[in-house]
Amino acid sequence: MSGQLWRKNLINITPYVAGEQPKSDDIIKLNANENAYPPSPRVREILDSYKPEDMRRYPSADAGPLREALAKRAGLSVENVFVSNGSDDVLATAFRAFFNSDKPIVYPDITYSFYPVWCELLKIPSRTVPVGEDFHIDAKSLYGEGNGGVVFANPNAPTSLAESREFVRDVLEHNRDCIVIVDQTYVDFADKGIDCLDMINEYDNLLITHTFSKSRSMAGMRIGEAYGNAELIKYMLAVKDSYNSYPVNRLSIETGVASVQDEEYFQDTLKKIINTRQSTAEALKGLGFEVLDSSTNFLFAAHPKFGAKDIFEYLRDKGIYIRYFNKPRIDNYLRITIGTDDEMSQMIAQIKAFMGA
Numbered sequence: 301m302s303g304q305l306w307r308k309n310l311i312n313i314t315p316y317v318a319g320e321q322p323k324s325d326d327i328i329k330l331n332a333n334e335n336a337y338p339p340s341p342r343v344r345e346i347l348d349s350y351k352p353e354d355m356r357r358y359p360s361a362d363a364g365p366l367r368e369a370l371a372k373r374a375g376l377s378v379e380n381v382f383v384s385n386g387s388d389d390v391l392a393t394a395f396r397a398f399f400n401s402d403k404p405i406v407y408p409d410i411t412y413s414f415y416p417v418w419c420e421l422l423k424i425p426s427r428t429v430p431v432g433e434d435f436h437i438d439a440k441s442l443y444g445e446g447n448g449g450v451v452f453a454n455p456n457a458p459t460s461l462a463e464s465r466e467f468v469r470d471v472l473e474h475n476r477d478c479i480v481i482v483d484q485t486y487v488d489f490a491d492k493g494i495d496c497l498d499m500i501n502e503y504d505n506l507l508i509t510h511t512f513s514k515s516r517s518m519a520g521m522r523i524g525e526a527y528g529n530a531e532l533i534k535y536m537l538a539v540k541d542s543y544n545s546y547p548v549n550r551l552s553i554e555t556g557v558a559s560v561q562d563e564e565y566f567q568d569t570l571k572k573i574i575n576t577r578q579s580t581a582e583a584l585k586g587l588g589f590e591v592l593d594s595s596t597n598f599l600f601a602a603h604p605k606f607g608a609k610d611i612f613e614y615l616r617d618k619g620i621y622i623r624y625f626n627k628p629r630i631d632n633y634l635r636i637t638i639g640t641d642d643e644m645s646q647m648i649a650q651i652k653a654f655m656g657a
């Protein structure tokens with residue numbers, strides 16, 4: 301019997317469920333917002349000249365060269381940049397470093413579903429606020445003396461909607477006593493006008509997170525970054541050094557630098573995806589879908605006559621993987637990652653077949 305007692309001390313958590321990663325190459329994978337195009341050719345050059353004997357050595361503990369490249373591109377100093385093993389790790393580090401209040405942290409009810417997972421894991425009290433009927437976030441709902449912290453994604457996922465810089469400023473003006481984290485994972489696909497990187501010089505409680513996984517086509521390398529004032533970054537480095545001194549491996553640092561230094565290729569890839577997003581949204585609207593105005597590399601769409609789950613299952617049978625969320629408010633919506641033009645035509649053709657159109 302005593303053998304059972306240890307069970308009461310086991311961790312009790314509901315983990316985040318990521319999009320399926322099917323084994324076969326013979327599918328069209330539009331379910332994890334990965335990039336449709338490969339990373340910069342300069343990344344290939346790094347791989348071609350890589351010496352395996354370098355692997356014997358630990359990497360730079362603070363991913364120095366990558367922080368420098370990112371700081372240079374952003375016109376900031378290296379003290380303003382933190383880098384870790386994917387932005388999931390960056391966010392988890394930030395939650396640990398900044399959300400230690402007894403007051404709840406606040407985030408929208410429809411947003412990146414990792415936020416509640418970390419709150420549970422790290423025992424951070426939290427509170428959600430509903431997004432509007434139109435799925436936009438209400439800035440006022442995030443106001444608060446009573447907030448232990450605020451986190452939201454802009455553009456948001458899975459809604460694909462962006463809020464303005466004025467919105468972000470409004471939230472910051474009404475949260476001077478806690479850290480506000482803005483997850484800018486998808487900002488490169490949005491109108492340049494919503495980037496808030498420069499605001500870190502104005503608000504010492506603002507942390508912006510970003511990742512190489514979506515716009516830089518490097519999800520497999522696990523690189524994410526955060527920007528904030530030097531004091532915030534110092535605390536994040538201290539948390540990192542308290543559980544893993546070398547979260548970013550050598551190859552990720554080197555290929556990451558190569559990616560950051562190829563601005564032209566980066567912009568070209570973004571343009572292609574934005575064009576395909578436009579044509580796919582139009583095609584879906586032509587089939588009667590309601591498609592939200594996307595500022596990301598995915599579309600959030602619903603059909604008034606056909607159930608999202610039915611479409612999702614039909615497409616999966618045909619080898620086309622998109623995302624369906626069995627969650628209140630969004631269970632009739634599909635989240636579709638923007639692939640290549642060819643992948644999008646195949647998907648539209650299958651949706652047409654499903655609808656008998």
Ligand SMILES: *Cc1c(COP(=O)(O)O)cnc(C)c1O
Nearest residue numbers: 386387388412453485511513524
């Ligand atoms: C994909 C995603 C992330 C995590 O990205 P990684 O760097 O791959 O860990 C974080 N936030 C949002 C909103 C995302 O969609």
